[in-house]
Amino acid sequence: MANTTHKETFPVEKVRRYLEPGPIVLVSSAWQDERNVMTMGWHTVMAFSPSLLGCVIASGNHSHDLVRRSGECIINLPTTQLTDTVIGIGNTSGASVDKFEHFGLTAxxxxxxxxxxxxxxxxxxxxxxxxxxxxxxxxxFIWEVVAAQVAPTPVHPPTLHYTGDGVFMVAGEMIDRRHQFLPQML
Amino acid sequence: MANTTHKETFPVEKVRRYLEPGPIVLVSSAWQDERNVMTMGWHTVMAFSPSLLGCVIASGNHSHDLVRRSGECIINLPTTQLTDTVIGIGNTSGASVDKFEHFGLTAxxxxxxxxxxxxxxxxxxxxxxxxxxxxxxxxxFIWEVVAAQVAPTPVHPPTLHYTGDGVFMVAGEMIDRRHQFLPQML
Structure with a gap:
């Protein structure tokens, strides 16, 4: 298992590196004495600097009120090591269960x-x-990313990309076409 | 080369199947006697029904005015067969070139x-x-998808997912976990 405990500070204006490819993410939130995690796939980068993200958190989700009241969240990036957890979190409501405890996640x-x-x-x-x-x-919701941390390895994490109907696409081959881009497009 | 000429009608409320995984898309637009294509990676599904999508089309792009004035666009899904074209379109401004002609695309x-x-x-x-x-x-921009057409094969198209810096991730393995989902989550 990769060492996901060790993270390094990552420049917030570069979060497209991880989010533009469209992975499923885990949104963590807290308000007063409650905390929660939800699985979320409807998000987009909106600007480099300030670093802006937009996402849909439906009002039926317990997290909706937590993020709206606190005005904060963390978008966490899971990989295939957490596939069962990602699905389990999607199946469970935070209204009745502390998902950190239930799924053995470390806050x-x-x-x-x-x-x-x-x-x-x-x-x-x-x-x-x-x-x-x-x-x-x-x-x-439109968010500013105010801090970011990333595990240095693996360099190309096997992220999960949801297609609906219980089926995920896993991040595949990387192709480097940097030489074909105009410098100002990089 | 796959037969991308033949397309079948696809239910608009299911476009997440192709767009939630986060592929690079080609946005085509037209206004009066102008038409254009741009490469775009900042988009998200926003609702199933009506079928809503949100996306960023920066004002520096020639397409910005075309889509705003016409109130229309088409989000087209390229695969790895079009990698060179996707990059070429990103490098080129529609202000000076008809990209359909320049890149041999069929409107x-x-x-x-x-x-x-x-x-x-x-x-x-x-x-x-x-x-x-x-x-x-x-x-x-927030769009309603009013019609959709999809090629029946390949069933899992090798879409391109941009990470910045000239590097793409190609859609990889599909994993079916339908049996783990609660029915109401499917």
Missing amino acids: EPAEQVSAPRIRECHAHFECRLIDDSLVDRYDF | EPAEQVSAPRIRECHAHFECRLIDDSLVDRYDF
Whole structure:
């Protein structure tokens, strides 16, 4: 098993490296004496600097209120080591269960937000809510990534990409075409 | 080369199958006597029904004005067969070049919108702009998918997922965990 305990600070303006390819993520949150984790696949990078992300957290999810009230969350990046956990978390409501305990996940303190990081994940993106104007209409939250930490290995983590119907695509081969890009497009 | 000419109608409420995994897409658009194509990786599913997508099309792109004025676009799904084209389109401005001609792409009429489909792509998602309230602030467009067509083969198309720095991840292995999901989560 890869050593996901050791993480290094990662530049927030480069989070597209991990999120633009579209992985399933685990969103952790906390408000007062509650904490929760949810599985989430509806997200997009929105800007490099400030580092902005948008995501849908439906109001039926227990996490919806926690992230809205706290104005914070952490987007954690799981890999195939956590496939069973990702599915289990999606099947379970945080209203009745502490998912950290139930799934044996380690909550550890973050740098900039009060929500806990999930140590078993490959990377953590600490987020502050900067725009909730589309929450009522679309459950769409816009976040600024204020800190990020990434495990240095594996360099190409086997992330999970959800297609619906219980089927995931796993990150495959990497192809480097840097030489074909105009410098200003990199 | 797969036969991408033949497409079948696909239910719009299921577009997550192709877009939630996070592929690079080609956005085609038209307004008056202009048409264009751009490479785009910042998008997310936002709802099943109506079928909503959100995406960032930066104002520096020639396509920004075309999609805003026409209120339409088509999100086309390329595969690794089009890697060179995807990069070439990203390197080129539609202000000076007709990218369909320049890259040998076939523009074909769509069902519900005036923007052209790109025949060489694996799938087409025809979109109508339904919310431009975040365009001025974030270049963020919210679309309703009003029609969709998908090539029946290959069943698991080798999509491209951009990580920045000229490097793509190609869609890898599929893992079916349907049996682990609660029925209401499928």
